[in-house]
Amino acid sequence: MEYSGEKLSEEKVFKDPVHRYIHVRDRVIWDLIGTKEFQRLRRVKQLGTTYLTFHGAEHSRLSHSLGVYEIVRRIIDDVFEGRPEWNPEERLLSLCAALLHDLGHGPFSHSFEKVFDLDHELFTRKIILGDTEVNAVLTQVGADFPKKVAEVIAKTYSGKLVVSLISSQIDADRMDYLQRDAYFTGVSYGHFDMERIMRVMRPREDQAVIKQSGMHAVEDYIMSRYQMYWQVYFHPVTRSAEVILTKVLHRAKYLYETGYHFEQDPVHFHSLFKGDVTLKDYLKMDEAVMLYYFANWEHEGDEILRDLCSRFMNRRLFKYTEFHPSNEQMNKLIELTKLFKEAGIDPDYYLVVDSSSDLPYDFYRPGEEEERLPIHLLKNNGEIRELSRESEIVEAISGKRRTDHKLYYPADFLRDESTNKNVKQQIRRLLEMAD
Known part of the structure; x- marks a missing residue:
């Protein structure tokens, strides 16, 4: 049975701390929320390891996904409806793409992806197109409907306006996570006037534009994003x-590849370690599963795995010092690596340079990697102008990437002078010089 236009007999609402209420009237949205693939997102935190810095940051990807859906629903139903540039036949497509845009995130998201060379957007599309409950629901809308939803998320769908609602420099995804993450971390940086931005949004063929009268609200949004990245998302802890x-x-993967016998066999990781993970295997992974293994690996025979798991589970984190990749600093890192080995501390696991980088706003750079559509203002005379040409505040940060480097190490190992006292003293002196 096709139910592309079917409504629920009674509207369903979710109480939400950010948007107050999330409204669901479409049968397909309600059924998607009930699928096991979507419910899995309850067990994936929105902010990964940030809860170890901001104790309130326990919210899930599911709550964020509902928030993105609600913002898109309000834009479409309250702002775009009846405007000639908006195609009402794309309403359900937009809502489904908004709801499902983060479906493929794995446990602890980006760290997990880096180690196993995975792409959550690829797995989002695999879930939408594969043998899943989500696909079964979407197919009831139309045989080609899952493909369209996947194309919106992949940013290859022909309707660029639909894509821009969930993937642009001012989209529903960012507008939800900035406010939601600020709420749960307890910071004030992520707050901006979303109501104002939505009221002055207007549909155009390629993307939504902002009326000139809303420019200051957009400036506030961009600065909010800038502050959230450096005060929360890239927090050194x-x-x-x-x-x-x-x-x-990395250690668990290395041990598996070298034939180590785990006391707690990592069966959920086997295909990940081998590099041939299936969709079925991937969907079994969530943060509850990973933490189960970490808790067991605290008692493993391998000293490094045991120590690292204990640090993570009990929040005994590495200390850090500023690091600048100059010739002098790189030479110092080489010397530190040598001294760590002399002290019996494996630098591959205990001496780590970590870099974070962000570009808060960019103007259009055609043909470049990660090409970004700029934010456009609709002037009173009907002219459309790129934001940084009208805003001095935005112009000041446009195209300027900020990068931060830190060197992480276990300070407690260096305080223990029962062994290699002289070497550890040399290491501490070098690290103090780095500060």
Whole structure:
């Protein structure tokens, strides 16, 4: 039975701390929320290891996905409806893409992806197109409907306006996570006037534009994003936890490949370690599963795996110092690596340079990697102008990438002078010089 236009007999609502209520009237949206693939997102945190820095950051990818859906629903139903540039036949497609855009995220998201060379967007599309409950629901809308949803998420769908709602420099994804992450971390940086931005949004063929009267609200949004990245997302303590998490996975993979006998066999990781993970295997992985293994690996025979898991589970994180990749600093890193080995501390796992980089706003650079559509303002005379040409605030940060480097190490190992006292003193002196 096709139910592309079917409504629920009664509207369903989710109470939400950010948007107050999330409204569901479409049968297909309600059924998608009930699928096991979507419910799996309850067991994947939105902010990965950030809960080890900001204790309130326990919210899930499911709550964020519902929030993105609600923002898109309000834009379409309250702002775009009836405007000639908007095609109402794309309403359900937009809502489904918004709801499912993060479906393929794995446990601890980006750290997990880096170690196993995975792409969550690829797995999002595989879930939508594969033998899944999500696909079964979408197919009831139309045989080609799952393909269209996957194309929107892949940014290859022909309707660029639909794509821009969930993937642009001012999209529903960013507008939800900035506010939601600010709420749960307890910071004030992520707040901006979303109501104002939505009221001044207007549909155009390729993307939504912002009326000139809303420019200051957009400036506030961009600065909010800038602050959230440097005060929350790239927080050095969170990055310390990510470094340890990454090293746990690297160590477990190395031990598996060298024939180590685990006391707790990592059966859920086998296909990941082999590099041939199936969709079925991938969907079994969530943060509850990973933490189960980490808790057991605290008692493994391998000293490094045992220590790293204990650090992660009990928040005994690495300390850090500033690091600048100059010739002098690189020479210092070479010397530190040598001294770590002399002290019996494996530098592959205990001496780590981590870098974070962000570009808060960019103008259009055609043909470049990660090509970004700029934010456009609709002037009172009907002219459309790129934001940084009208805003001095945005112009000041446009196209300027900020990068930060930190060197992470286990300070407690260096304080223990029961062995290799002289070497550890040399290491501490070098690290103090780096500060």
